[in-house]
Amino acid sequence: MATNFWLQLKKPILALAPMEGVTDVAFRTLCREQGADVVYTEFLAAEAIVHGGPTVLKKMAYREDERPVVCQIFGKTPEAFAVAAQKVQALGFDGLDLNFGCPARKVVRHGSGVALLRQPQYARRLIEAALEKITIPLSIKVRSSIRKESKDIAPGSTERSTALDLVEAIRDLPVTAIMVHGRGFEQGHSGKIDTDMIRRVKEDFPGLVLANGGITTPARVKTMLEETGADGVGIARGSWGQPWIFSQARQYLSTGSYQPVEWQVVASVIRRHAELLMEYKDAHGLLEFRKHLGRYISGFPGAAQWRAKAVRVETLADVEAVIKAVLRRGLSSEA
Secondary structure, X not given: OOOOHHHHOOOOEEEEOOOOOOOOHHHHXXXXXXXXXXXXXXXXXXXXXXXXXXXXHHHOOOOHHHOOEEEEEEOOOHHHXXXXXXXXXXXXXXXXXXXXXXXXXHHHHOOOHHHHHHOHHHHHHHHXXXXXXXXXXXXXXXXXXXXXXXXOOOOOOOOEEEHHHHHHHHOOOOOOEEEEEOOOHHHOOOOOOOHHHHHHHHHHOXXXXXXXXXXXXHHHHXXXXXXXXXOEEEEOHHHOOOOOHHHHHHHHHHHOOOOOOOHHHHHHHHHHHHHHHHHHHHHXXXXXXXXXXXXXXXXXXXXXXXXXXXXXXXXXXXXXXXXHHHHHHHHHHHO
């Protein structure tokens, strides 16, 4: 039996939640270095893993110093989940996560992601199929709710399927952890977080519960934990452009305050991220880094005039030029 790393983590758990196109090996490594307790891969199609295509296999690359690292998959057939789960374990991941929360409309129309909240017994079959093939711990990610009918079909419907329906269907299964995004499907990535729903899941689910959604500051980490009673949080978009949020949150939870990040630290993190992307994705990695660089410098004095250059970097020298320009402006503004 594989060791259940979840049970060895110090609470509250600070997790890097999965983000498509963001939580690749480079960003995960960076977030672990900046204090994340556990990191998730991008969400990967079970069918693609079954077929072993080069793109998905590349996305399943990880480093030993990322551990514990969890591979998240999505799909809609028990057969694909079973084979994919087996492959995830064979590759040495510390855990497997099943996505029942993705709000992307193409995923929902396919019957995957958050659409599976409408079929809790079928979702249970998917979980059982994966559990039969692995000994590593299994976790799931959900949204708070979704209309029982598609928004496109019945926009006036108010009857909802919720995370609680799924918890009721799987309570007796050995699912170690559940991450609950506190927004409903129709809200996307904006709007009020249903902390009451997360709290109710915590009361009903026998395993660990991570609260997710709208966590962008260390103070919000503390508030989310207090309002939900969760065992930890999953930070997604709030870590993008500020991976140091994990160490700041830990400091804030311990002392009630945290040290603002210094300009030089930001610069070193940017360099580290760019170098990691080059290491794993060669020159193409720097093309991907453009979206990260824009977030890193957002809000810095004079950043607006450098954003155009940030989205055109092609070499490490280009990255360094942006760093030095923004850093110079930031230091002069502090003087």
